[in-house]
Amino acid sequence: MSVAAIFVLVITISLLTGLFFLHGVNTFLIKTIQEKIDITAYFTSDVLEQNILQVKDELIKDAPAIKSIEYVSKEDALKVFNEKHADNSVLSKALTEVGDNPFLPALNIRTSGDPAQYQEIANILNQPQFNDLIEKIDFSQKKDTIEKVFSITSIVNRFGLALAILLILVVILVVFNTIKLVIDASKDEIATQRLVGASSWFVRAPFVIEGALFGAISFVICFLIAGLTAYFLAPTLAIIMPGFNLFIYFLQNMLLIILIQLGGGVALGVVSSFIVIRKYLKA
Amino acid sequence: MIKFENVTKIYLPDVTVLDDVSFEIAEGEFVSIVGKSGAGKTTLIRMILGLETPTTGHVFFNGQDIAKIDSVELQKIRRRIGGIYQDYKLLPTKTVFENVAYIMEVNGRDNEEIEQEVPKVLEVIGLKDKTNNFPDQLSGGEQQRLAVARALVNYPDVIIADEPTGNLDPYNAYEVLSLLEKINKAGKTVILSTHDREMINKLGKRVITIENGKIIRDEAKGKFLI
Numbered sequence: 001m002s003v004a005a006i007f008v009l010v011i012t013i014s015l016l017t018g019l020f021f022l023h024g025v026n027t028f029l030i031k032t033i034q035e036k037i038d039i040t041a042y043f044t045s046d047v048l049e050q051n052i053l054q055v056k057d058e059l060i061k062d063a064p065a066i067k068s069i070e071y072v073s074k075e076d077a078l079k080v081f082n083e084k085h086a087d088n089s090v091l092s093k094a095l096t097e098v099g100d101n102p103f104l105p106a107l108n109i110r111t112s113g114d115p116a117q118y119q120e121i122a123n124i125l126n127q128p129q130f131n132d133l134i135e136k137i138d139f140s141q142k143k144d145t146i147e148k149v150f151s152i153t154s155i156v157n158r159f160g161l162a163l164a165i166l167l168i169l170v171v172i173l174v175v176f177n178t179i180k181l182v183i184d185a186s187k188d189e190i191a192t193q194r195l196v197g198a199s200s201w202f203v204r205a206p207f208v209i210e211g212a213l214f215g216a217i218s219f220v221i222c223f224l225i226a227g228l229t230a231y232f233l234a235p236t237l238a239i240i241m242p243g244f245n246l247f248i249y250f251l252q253n254m255l256l257i258i259l260i261q262l263g264g265g266v267a268l269g270v271v272s273s274f275i276v277i278r279k280y281l282k283a
Numbered sequence: 284m285i286k287f288e289n290v291t292k293i294y295l296p297d298v299t300v301l302d303d304v305s306f307e308i309a310e311g312e313f314v315s316i317v318g319k320s321g322a323g324k325t326t327l328i329r330m331i332l333g334l335e336t337p338t339t340g341h342v343f344f345n346g347q348d349i350a351k352i353d354s355v356e357l358q359k360i361r362r363r364i365g366g367i368y369q370d371y372k373l374l375p376t377k378t379v380f381e382n383v384a385y386i387m388e389v390n391g392r393d394n395e396e397i398e399q400e401v402p403k404v405l406e407v408i409g410l411k412d413k414t415n416n417f418p419d420q421l422s423g424g425e426q427q428r429l430a431v432a433r434a435l436v437n438y439p440d441v442i443i444a445d446e447p448t449g450n451l452d453p454y455n456a457y458e459v460l461s462l463l464e465k466i467n468k469a470g471k472t473v474i475l476s477t478h479d480r481e482m483i484n485k486l487g488k489r490v491i492t493i494e495n496g497k498i499i500r501d502e503a504k505g506k507f508l509i
Contacts, residue, residue, distance in 0.1 A: 192372045195332065196433070197362030198389045200354065281354070 002214065005178045009218035009268060010225075012171040013261045017226045019164045020260060021246065024253070025237070026160070028244045030153050035110075037149075039118050041125050042104040042135045049073065051133055052105055055125075059109065062124050065117040070108040077103035104135055172268065179214075179272040183207055183280070190280045200281045204274070211273030215265030222261050226250065284310045284441070284472055285331060290340035292326055292496075300326045302496040303340070308474065310440070313467040315483050316476045317507055318493035324476040327493070328445050331474070332364065333357045362390055365434030367459075369446035371426045373418040379405065379429055380414045383436050390437050400436065408432045424455040431462055441472045448479055456482065483507040 043052055056069055078101050085091045111117040125137050193203045230250035237246050250257065285308040292301040301323045308314050316324050329335040330342045336350040343349070344360050366372070373382050380401055387397045405411045408428045418426055427447065434442055444463060448456035460482055467473045477483065483490060484506055492500040
Protein backbone atom coordinates (compact mmCIF):
# COMPACT_ATOMS: atom_id res chain seq x y z
CA MET A 1 0.00 0.00 0.00
CA SER A 2 2.86 2.36 0.84
CA VAL A 3 4.43 1.47 -2.50
CA ALA A 4 1.16 2.43 -4.23
CA ALA A 5 1.10 5.80 -2.45
CA ILE A 6 4.72 6.52 -3.39
CA PHE A 7 4.07 5.40 -6.98
CA VAL A 8 1.13 7.79 -7.36
CA LEU A 9 3.11 10.61 -5.78
CA VAL A 10 6.01 9.94 -8.16
CA ILE A 11 3.62 10.24 -11.11
CA THR A 12 2.19 13.51 -9.77
CA ILE A 13 5.56 15.08 -9.10
CA SER A 14 6.93 13.87 -12.45
CA LEU A 15 3.95 15.47 -14.13
CA LEU A 16 4.67 18.75 -12.37
CA THR A 17 8.34 18.51 -13.37
CA GLY A 18 7.36 17.67 -16.95
CA LEU A 19 5.19 20.78 -17.07
CA PHE A 20 8.12 22.79 -15.74
CA PHE A 21 10.37 21.41 -18.51
CA LEU A 22 7.69 22.21 -21.09
CA HIS A 23 7.54 25.74 -19.77
CA GLY A 24 11.32 25.98 -20.33
CA VAL A 25 11.01 24.73 -23.93
CA ASN A 26 8.08 27.07 -24.55
CA THR A 27 9.90 30.11 -23.15
CA PHE A 28 12.97 29.29 -25.25
CA LEU A 29 10.87 28.96 -28.42
CA ILE A 30 9.04 32.23 -27.85
CA LYS A 31 12.33 34.02 -27.14
CA THR A 32 13.91 32.61 -30.29
CA ILE A 33 10.96 33.67 -32.43
CA GLN A 34 10.82 37.11 -30.81
CA GLU A 35 14.51 37.63 -31.47
CA LYS A 36 13.92 36.97 -35.14
CA ILE A 37 11.21 39.60 -35.39
CA ASP A 38 12.21 43.17 -36.27
CA ILE A 39 10.78 46.22 -37.93
CA THR A 40 12.62 48.07 -40.68
CA ALA A 41 11.97 51.59 -41.83
CA TYR A 42 13.35 52.25 -45.35
CA PHE A 43 14.13 55.89 -46.14
CA THR A 44 14.06 57.52 -49.52
CA SER A 45 17.41 57.23 -51.26
CA ASP A 46 18.18 60.96 -51.22
CA VAL A 47 17.47 61.55 -47.53
CA LEU A 48 20.39 62.91 -45.49
CA GLU A 49 22.04 60.77 -42.88
CA GLN A 50 21.50 63.42 -40.19
CA ASN A 51 17.74 63.32 -40.86
CA ILE A 52 17.71 59.58 -40.41
CA LEU A 53 19.67 59.89 -37.17
CA GLN A 54 17.15 62.52 -36.03
CA VAL A 55 14.34 60.02 -36.60
CA LYS A 56 16.40 57.45 -34.68
CA ASP A 57 16.76 59.84 -31.70
CA GLU A 58 13.08 60.64 -31.78
CA LEU A 59 12.21 56.94 -31.77
CA ILE A 60 14.49 56.26 -28.79
CA LYS A 61 12.86 59.18 -26.98
CA ASP A 62 9.22 58.25 -27.75
CA ALA A 63 9.36 54.44 -27.70
CA PRO A 64 11.15 53.18 -24.58
CA ALA A 65 10.32 49.57 -25.50
CA ILE A 66 13.02 49.59 -28.16
CA LYS A 67 15.75 47.06 -27.37
CA SER A 68 18.07 47.99 -30.23
CA ILE A 69 18.01 50.35 -33.16
CA GLU A 70 20.58 50.14 -35.91
CA TYR A 71 21.22 52.55 -38.77
CA VAL A 72 22.11 50.80 -42.02
CA SER A 73 23.34 53.21 -44.71
CA LYS A 74 22.96 52.56 -48.46
CA GLU A 75 26.65 51.61 -48.60
CA ASP A 76 26.40 49.26 -45.64
CA ALA A 77 23.38 47.56 -47.19
CA LEU A 78 25.27 47.07 -50.47
CA LYS A 79 28.31 45.75 -48.64
CA VAL A 80 26.23 43.26 -46.65
CA PHE A 81 24.49 42.14 -49.84
CA ASN A 82 27.77 41.63 -51.66
CA GLU A 83 29.28 39.70 -48.78
CA LYS A 84 26.21 37.54 -48.48
CA HIS A 85 26.04 36.72 -52.17
CA ALA A 86 29.74 36.81 -53.04
CA ASP A 87 29.59 33.43 -54.75
CA ASN A 88 26.35 34.08 -56.60
CA SER A 89 27.45 35.47 -59.96
CA VAL A 90 23.90 35.97 -61.31
CA LEU A 91 22.98 38.34 -58.49
CA SER A 92 26.27 40.24 -58.74
CA LYS A 93 25.74 40.59 -62.49
CA ALA A 94 22.20 41.85 -62.02
CA LEU A 95 23.46 44.41 -59.53
CA THR A 96 26.15 45.63 -61.97
CA GLU A 97 23.50 46.00 -64.66
CA VAL A 98 21.38 48.21 -62.41
CA GLY A 99 24.47 50.42 -62.19
CA ASP A 100 23.55 52.60 -59.25
CA ASN A 101 23.30 51.38 -55.62
CA PRO A 102 19.66 50.26 -55.48
CA PHE A 103 19.58 49.86 -51.72
CA LEU A 104 17.78 52.28 -49.43
CA PRO A 105 19.11 53.54 -46.10
CA ALA A 106 17.21 51.97 -43.24
CA LEU A 107 16.66 51.81 -39.52
CA ASN A 108 16.51 48.28 -38.12
CA ILE A 109 14.49 48.19 -34.91
CA ARG A 110 14.01 45.43 -32.37
CA THR A 111 11.81 45.41 -29.28
CA SER A 112 11.19 42.72 -26.66
CA GLY A 113 8.85 41.11 -29.19
CA ASP A 114 5.37 42.22 -28.22
CA PRO A 115 3.28 43.08 -31.34
CA ALA A 116 1.78 46.06 -29.48
CA GLN A 117 5.25 47.57 -29.20
CA TYR A 118 5.81 47.15 -32.94
CA GLN A 119 2.49 48.80 -33.59
CA GLU A 120 3.52 51.72 -31.37
CA ILE A 121 6.77 52.16 -33.33
CA ALA A 122 4.91 51.89 -36.62
CA ASN A 123 2.53 54.62 -35.46
CA ILE A 124 5.42 56.94 -34.61
CA LEU A 125 7.00 56.34 -38.01
CA ASN A 126 3.72 56.95 -39.78
CA GLN A 127 3.46 60.52 -38.42
CA PRO A 128 3.02 63.18 -41.19
CA GLN A 129 6.40 64.82 -40.49
CA PHE A 130 8.19 61.62 -41.54
CA ASN A 131 6.08 61.01 -44.67
CA ASP A 132 8.62 62.64 -46.99
CA LEU A 133 11.55 60.82 -45.45
CA ILE A 134 10.28 57.29 -45.22
CA GLU A 135 9.79 55.18 -48.31
CA LYS A 136 8.20 52.19 -46.61
CA ILE A 137 7.87 50.37 -43.29
CA ASP A 138 7.99 46.62 -43.60
CA PHE A 139 6.10 46.04 -40.37
CA SER A 140 2.71 45.59 -42.01
CA GLN A 141 4.15 42.72 -44.06
CA LYS A 142 5.41 40.99 -40.95
CA LYS A 143 2.46 42.00 -38.79
CA ASP A 144 0.34 38.97 -39.63
CA THR A 145 3.19 36.56 -38.91
CA ILE A 146 4.00 38.30 -35.61
CA GLU A 147 0.39 38.27 -34.50
CA LYS A 148 -0.04 34.63 -35.52
CA VAL A 149 3.00 33.60 -33.48
CA PHE A 150 1.69 35.44 -30.46
CA SER A 151 -1.81 34.09 -30.76
CA ILE A 152 -0.43 30.54 -31.06
CA THR A 153 1.86 30.90 -28.02
CA SER A 154 -0.93 32.49 -26.06
CA ILE A 155 -3.31 29.62 -26.95
CA VAL A 156 -0.62 27.04 -26.14
CA ASN A 157 0.06 28.74 -22.80
CA ARG A 158 -3.60 28.94 -21.86
CA PHE A 159 -4.40 25.42 -23.02
CA GLY A 160 -1.30 24.07 -21.27
CA LEU A 161 -2.24 25.80 -18.04
CA ALA A 162 -5.82 24.52 -18.17
CA LEU A 163 -4.61 21.00 -18.93
CA ALA A 164 -2.03 21.20 -16.15
CA ILE A 165 -4.63 22.33 -13.61
CA LEU A 166 -7.01 19.56 -14.69
CA LEU A 167 -4.30 16.89 -14.56
CA ILE A 168 -3.05 18.08 -11.19
CA LEU A 169 -6.60 18.02 -9.78
CA VAL A 170 -7.14 14.46 -11.04
CA VAL A 171 -3.80 13.32 -9.67
CA ILE A 172 -4.41 15.01 -6.30
CA LEU A 173 -7.66 13.03 -6.05
CA VAL A 174 -5.78 9.81 -6.84
CA VAL A 175 -3.09 10.62 -4.24
CA PHE A 176 -5.80 11.45 -1.73
CA ASN A 177 -7.60 8.16 -2.34
CA THR A 178 -4.40 6.13 -2.18
CA ILE A 179 -3.45 7.71 1.16
CA LYS A 180 -7.04 7.05 2.26
CA LEU A 181 -6.54 3.34 1.53
CA VAL A 182 -3.29 3.37 3.55
CA ILE A 183 -5.03 4.97 6.53
CA ASP A 184 -8.19 2.85 6.12
CA ALA A 185 -6.03 -0.19 6.84
CA SER A 186 -5.31 1.30 10.27
CA LYS A 187 -8.81 2.41 11.17
CA ASP A 188 -9.23 -0.17 13.97
CA GLU A 189 -5.93 0.88 15.42
CA ILE A 190 -6.95 4.54 15.30
CA ALA A 191 -10.26 3.68 17.01
CA THR A 192 -8.36 1.90 19.80
CA GLN A 193 -5.98 4.82 20.21
CA ARG A 194 -8.94 7.17 20.58
CA LEU A 195 -10.59 4.78 23.01
CA VAL A 196 -7.62 4.95 25.39
CA GLY A 197 -7.67 8.74 25.30
CA ALA A 198 -5.01 9.62 22.73
CA SER A 199 -5.28 13.26 21.66
CA SER A 200 -5.96 14.11 18.00
CA TRP A 201 -2.35 15.14 17.42
CA PHE A 202 -1.02 12.03 19.11
CA VAL A 203 -2.96 9.86 16.65
CA ARG A 204 -2.45 12.12 13.67
CA ALA A 205 1.30 12.73 13.96
CA PRO A 206 2.56 9.30 12.79
CA PHE A 207 0.29 9.37 9.73
CA VAL A 208 1.23 12.94 8.82
CA ILE A 209 4.91 12.06 9.22
CA GLU A 210 4.31 8.97 7.06
CA GLY A 211 2.68 11.21 4.43
CA ALA A 212 5.69 13.53 4.52
CA LEU A 213 8.03 10.54 4.19
CA PHE A 214 6.08 9.27 1.17
CA GLY A 215 6.54 12.75 -0.33
CA ALA A 216 10.26 12.83 0.48
CA ILE A 217 10.91 9.36 -0.98
CA SER A 218 8.92 10.31 -4.09
CA PHE A 219 11.02 13.46 -4.39
CA VAL A 220 14.29 11.46 -4.44
CA ILE A 221 12.91 9.14 -7.15
CA CYS A 222 11.50 12.02 -9.23
CA PHE A 223 14.66 14.09 -8.93
CA LEU A 224 16.71 11.20 -10.30
CA ILE A 225 14.19 10.57 -13.09
CA ALA A 226 14.13 14.29 -14.01
CA GLY A 227 17.94 14.58 -13.97
CA LEU A 228 18.46 11.47 -16.07
CA THR A 229 15.69 12.42 -18.52
CA ALA A 230 17.15 15.91 -18.96
CA TYR A 231 20.65 14.46 -19.42
CA PHE A 232 19.70 11.89 -22.04
CA LEU A 233 17.08 14.00 -23.83
CA ALA A 234 19.29 17.10 -24.11
CA PRO A 235 21.26 16.03 -27.25
CA THR A 236 18.07 15.07 -29.15
CA LEU A 237 16.32 18.31 -28.18
CA ALA A 238 19.40 20.32 -29.16
CA ILE A 239 19.02 19.03 -32.71
CA ILE A 240 15.41 20.25 -32.92
CA MET A 241 16.06 23.45 -30.99
CA PRO A 242 19.67 24.57 -31.46
CA GLY A 243 20.85 26.57 -28.48
CA PHE A 244 18.55 24.89 -25.97
CA ASN A 245 20.13 22.39 -23.59
CA LEU A 246 17.56 20.70 -21.36
CA PHE A 247 20.21 19.42 -18.94
CA ILE A 248 21.67 22.91 -18.48
CA TYR A 249 18.12 24.21 -18.02
CA PHE A 250 17.70 21.49 -15.35
CA LEU A 251 20.95 22.49 -13.62
CA GLN A 252 20.18 26.20 -13.80
CA ASN A 253 16.74 25.69 -12.28
CA MET A 254 17.73 22.92 -9.87
CA LEU A 255 16.69 24.84 -6.75
CA LEU A 256 13.27 25.60 -8.20
CA ILE A 257 12.85 21.99 -9.34
CA ILE A 258 13.80 20.75 -5.84
CA LEU A 259 11.29 23.17 -4.40
CA ILE A 260 8.52 22.02 -6.77
CA GLN A 261 9.27 18.32 -6.28
CA LEU A 262 10.00 18.26 -2.56
CA GLY A 263 7.41 20.90 -1.71
CA GLY A 264 4.77 19.34 -3.95
CA GLY A 265 5.44 15.79 -2.73
CA VAL A 266 5.59 16.55 0.97
CA ALA A 267 2.66 18.96 0.83
CA LEU A 268 0.51 16.41 -1.03
CA GLY A 269 1.45 13.61 1.37
CA VAL A 270 0.93 15.69 4.49
CA VAL A 271 -2.28 17.42 3.42
CA SER A 272 -3.87 14.16 2.19
CA SER A 273 -3.01 12.35 5.45
CA PHE A 274 -4.22 15.30 7.48
CA ILE A 275 -7.59 15.47 5.72
CA VAL A 276 -8.17 11.70 5.61
CA ILE A 277 -7.41 11.13 9.28
CA ARG A 278 -9.86 13.82 10.36
CA LYS A 279 -12.67 11.42 9.49
CA TYR A 280 -11.43 8.87 12.00
CA LEU A 281 -10.75 11.37 14.76
CA LYS A 282 -14.41 12.22 15.10
CA ALA A 283 -15.18 8.96 16.93
CA MET B 284 -18.88 9.88 39.80
CA ILE B 285 -20.88 8.39 36.92
CA LYS B 286 -24.54 9.20 36.54
CA PHE B 287 -27.16 8.03 34.03
CA GLU B 288 -30.21 10.28 33.98
CA ASN B 289 -33.28 8.98 32.13
CA VAL B 290 -31.14 7.63 29.33
CA THR B 291 -32.88 6.17 26.29
CA LYS B 292 -31.08 4.95 23.22
CA ILE B 293 -33.02 4.17 20.06
CA TYR B 294 -31.28 2.90 16.95
CA LEU B 295 -33.09 3.89 13.80
CA PRO B 296 -35.68 3.03 12.73
CA ASP B 297 -37.13 1.83 16.05
CA VAL B 298 -34.83 -0.47 18.03
CA THR B 299 -34.82 0.63 21.65
CA VAL B 300 -31.58 -0.56 23.29
CA LEU B 301 -31.85 1.40 26.53
CA ASP B 302 -35.16 2.59 27.90
CA ASP B 303 -35.24 5.37 30.50
CA VAL B 304 -32.23 4.13 32.46
CA SER B 305 -31.19 6.03 35.60
CA PHE B 306 -28.53 5.08 38.14
CA GLU B 307 -25.45 6.48 39.80
CA ILE B 308 -22.04 4.97 40.54
CA ALA B 309 -20.04 6.47 43.41
CA GLU B 310 -16.28 6.74 43.54
CA GLY B 311 -14.63 3.53 44.77
CA GLU B 312 -17.66 1.34 44.06
CA PHE B 313 -17.51 -2.10 42.42
CA VAL B 314 -20.58 -2.42 40.22
CA SER B 315 -21.47 -5.37 38.04
CA ILE B 316 -23.86 -4.88 35.15
CA VAL B 317 -25.50 -8.12 34.17
CA GLY B 318 -27.99 -9.17 31.56
CA LYS B 319 -28.46 -11.46 28.63
CA SER B 320 -26.67 -10.79 25.34
CA GLY B 321 -28.37 -7.84 23.64
CA ALA B 322 -29.77 -6.51 26.93
CA GLY B 323 -27.94 -3.19 26.45
CA LYS B 324 -24.82 -3.67 28.62
CA THR B 325 -22.31 -2.80 25.94
CA THR B 326 -24.30 0.25 24.78
CA LEU B 327 -24.31 1.47 28.37
CA ILE B 328 -20.52 1.12 28.61
CA ARG B 329 -20.00 2.76 25.23
CA MET B 330 -21.97 5.73 26.53
CA ILE B 331 -19.62 6.18 29.49
CA LEU B 332 -16.73 6.23 27.00
CA GLY B 333 -18.52 8.71 24.75
CA LEU B 334 -18.68 6.22 21.87
CA GLU B 335 -22.48 6.49 21.81
CA THR B 336 -24.74 9.41 22.65
CA PRO B 337 -28.15 9.01 24.28
CA THR B 338 -31.22 9.64 22.14
CA THR B 339 -32.70 11.30 25.22
CA GLY B 340 -31.33 11.80 28.73
CA HIS B 341 -27.81 12.50 29.96
CA VAL B 342 -24.69 10.63 31.02
CA PHE B 343 -22.43 12.49 33.45
CA PHE B 344 -18.80 11.83 34.37
CA ASN B 345 -17.82 13.88 37.41
CA GLY B 346 -20.64 16.29 36.61
CA GLN B 347 -19.71 16.73 32.94
CA ASP B 348 -22.34 15.77 30.37
CA ILE B 349 -20.37 13.43 28.10
CA ALA B 350 -22.54 14.12 25.04
CA LYS B 351 -21.93 17.87 25.32
CA ILE B 352 -18.19 18.14 25.95
CA ASP B 353 -15.71 18.76 23.15
CA SER B 354 -13.35 16.09 21.86
CA VAL B 355 -10.35 17.39 23.84
CA GLU B 356 -12.29 17.06 27.12
CA LEU B 357 -13.65 13.66 26.07
CA GLN B 358 -10.12 12.37 25.48
CA LYS B 359 -9.14 13.64 28.95
CA ILE B 360 -11.99 11.62 30.46
CA ARG B 361 -11.01 8.53 28.45
CA ARG B 362 -7.48 8.81 29.86
CA ARG B 363 -8.97 8.50 33.36
CA ILE B 364 -10.70 5.27 32.38
CA GLY B 365 -8.90 1.96 31.99
CA GLY B 366 -10.78 -0.34 29.63
CA ILE B 367 -10.65 -4.13 29.41
CA TYR B 368 -12.63 -5.58 26.54
CA GLN B 369 -13.67 -9.01 25.38
CA ASP B 370 -11.87 -8.45 22.04
CA TYR B 371 -8.87 -6.97 23.95
CA LYS B 372 -8.51 -4.00 21.58
CA LEU B 373 -4.74 -4.28 21.51
CA LEU B 374 -2.67 -2.48 18.87
CA PRO B 375 -1.74 -5.30 16.46
CA THR B 376 1.28 -3.56 14.94
CA LYS B 377 2.88 -2.84 18.32
CA THR B 378 4.76 -5.26 20.53
CA VAL B 379 3.71 -6.20 24.07
CA PHE B 380 6.08 -3.55 25.43
CA GLU B 381 4.83 -0.89 23.00
CA ASN B 382 1.16 -1.66 23.74
CA VAL B 383 1.71 -0.79 27.39
CA ALA B 384 4.18 2.03 26.68
CA TYR B 385 1.73 3.65 24.25
CA ILE B 386 -0.84 4.23 27.00
CA MET B 387 1.80 5.89 29.14
CA GLU B 388 2.87 8.09 26.22
CA VAL B 389 -0.77 9.10 25.67
CA ASN B 390 -0.79 10.30 29.27
CA GLY B 391 2.33 12.35 28.74
CA ARG B 392 4.70 10.16 30.79
CA ASP B 393 8.37 10.64 29.86
CA ASN B 394 10.57 8.00 28.23
CA GLU B 395 12.66 7.32 31.31
CA GLU B 396 9.55 6.58 33.35
CA ILE B 397 8.19 4.35 30.60
CA GLU B 398 11.47 2.39 30.33
CA GLN B 399 11.35 1.75 34.08
CA GLU B 400 7.64 1.08 34.56
CA VAL B 401 6.71 -1.14 31.62
CA PRO B 402 9.08 -4.06 32.45
CA LYS B 403 7.80 -4.03 36.04
CA VAL B 404 4.19 -4.19 34.91
CA LEU B 405 4.98 -6.95 32.41
CA GLU B 406 6.70 -8.95 35.15
CA VAL B 407 3.68 -8.66 37.44
CA ILE B 408 1.30 -9.97 34.75
CA GLY B 409 3.75 -12.67 33.66
CA LEU B 410 4.55 -11.40 30.17
CA LYS B 411 8.16 -10.41 30.77
CA ASP B 412 9.40 -13.14 28.43
CA LYS B 413 7.06 -11.95 25.66
CA THR B 414 8.10 -8.30 25.74
CA ASN B 415 8.95 -8.21 22.04
CA ASN B 416 6.08 -10.41 20.83
CA PHE B 417 3.17 -9.00 18.86
CA PRO B 418 -0.41 -9.56 20.12
CA ASP B 419 -1.11 -12.23 17.50
CA GLN B 420 1.82 -14.23 18.89
CA LEU B 421 0.12 -14.46 22.31
CA SER B 422 -2.55 -16.88 23.56
CA GLY B 423 -6.04 -15.58 24.42
CA GLY B 424 -5.19 -15.55 28.14
CA GLU B 425 -1.95 -13.69 27.54
CA GLN B 426 -3.69 -11.12 25.37
CA GLN B 427 -6.28 -10.57 28.07
CA ARG B 428 -3.55 -10.14 30.70
CA LEU B 429 -1.87 -7.62 28.43
CA ALA B 430 -5.19 -5.75 28.11
CA VAL B 431 -5.44 -5.72 31.91
CA ALA B 432 -1.87 -4.41 32.21
CA ARG B 433 -2.67 -1.69 29.71
CA ALA B 434 -5.81 -0.70 31.62
CA LEU B 435 -3.95 -0.45 34.91
CA VAL B 436 -0.62 1.05 34.00
CA ASN B 437 -1.78 4.64 34.25
CA TYR B 438 -3.56 4.19 37.61
CA PRO B 439 -6.93 5.29 36.15
CA ASP B 440 -9.82 6.43 38.36
CA VAL B 441 -12.24 3.99 36.77
CA ILE B 442 -11.78 0.51 35.34
CA ILE B 443 -14.40 -0.60 32.86
CA ALA B 444 -14.31 -4.30 32.10
CA ASP B 445 -16.70 -5.38 29.33
CA GLU B 446 -16.94 -9.16 29.32
CA PRO B 447 -13.27 -9.41 30.38
CA THR B 448 -13.39 -13.15 30.94
CA GLY B 449 -15.50 -14.11 27.94
CA ASN B 450 -12.64 -15.82 26.13
CA LEU B 451 -10.77 -17.15 29.13
CA ASP B 452 -10.58 -20.54 30.82
CA PRO B 453 -11.80 -20.64 34.46
CA TYR B 454 -8.27 -20.29 35.85
CA ASN B 455 -7.46 -17.15 33.84
CA ALA B 456 -10.95 -15.79 34.46
CA TYR B 457 -10.41 -16.12 38.20
CA GLU B 458 -7.04 -14.35 37.88
CA VAL B 459 -8.62 -11.37 36.12
CA LEU B 460 -11.47 -11.19 38.62
CA SER B 461 -9.16 -11.21 41.63
CA LEU B 462 -7.07 -8.50 39.98
CA LEU B 463 -10.19 -6.34 39.61
CA GLU B 464 -11.03 -6.88 43.28
CA LYS B 465 -7.54 -5.80 44.27
CA ILE B 466 -7.84 -2.65 42.16
CA ASN B 467 -11.16 -1.86 43.81
CA LYS B 468 -9.65 -2.34 47.26
CA ALA B 469 -7.04 0.24 46.27
CA GLY B 470 -9.91 2.74 45.96
CA LYS B 471 -10.59 2.61 42.23
CA THR B 472 -14.09 2.43 40.77
CA VAL B 473 -14.71 -0.81 38.86
CA ILE B 474 -17.56 -1.36 36.42
CA LEU B 475 -17.84 -4.97 35.32
CA SER B 476 -20.18 -6.03 32.56
CA THR B 477 -20.64 -9.78 32.29
CA HIS B 478 -23.06 -12.64 31.91
CA ASP B 479 -20.84 -14.97 33.97
CA ARG B 480 -23.20 -16.08 36.74
CA GLU B 481 -20.57 -17.76 38.90
CA MET B 482 -18.32 -14.73 38.85
CA ILE B 483 -21.07 -12.37 40.01
CA ASN B 484 -22.31 -14.63 42.76
CA LYS B 485 -18.79 -15.04 44.12
CA LEU B 486 -18.20 -11.28 44.27
CA GLY B 487 -21.09 -10.28 46.54
CA LYS B 488 -20.99 -6.63 45.34
CA ARG B 489 -23.55 -4.23 43.82
CA VAL B 490 -25.33 -5.73 40.79
CA ILE B 491 -27.44 -3.83 38.23
CA THR B 492 -29.54 -6.18 36.14
CA ILE B 493 -30.70 -5.07 32.70
CA GLU B 494 -33.37 -6.74 30.62
CA ASN B 495 -34.62 -5.45 27.27
CA GLY B 496 -32.95 -2.10 27.87
CA LYS B 497 -34.53 -1.52 31.28
CA ILE B 498 -33.02 -1.80 34.76
CA ILE B 499 -35.03 -4.48 36.47
CA ARG B 500 -32.91 -4.78 39.63
CA ASP B 501 -30.24 -2.70 41.39
CA GLU B 502 -29.06 -4.39 44.61
CA ALA B 503 -26.16 -3.47 46.90
CA LYS B 504 -25.16 -7.12 47.40
CA GLY B 505 -26.69 -8.65 44.37
CA LYS B 506 -26.86 -12.05 42.73
CA PHE B 507 -27.08 -13.08 39.12
CA LEU B 508 -30.82 -13.65 38.81
CA ILE B 509 -32.18 -13.82 35.28
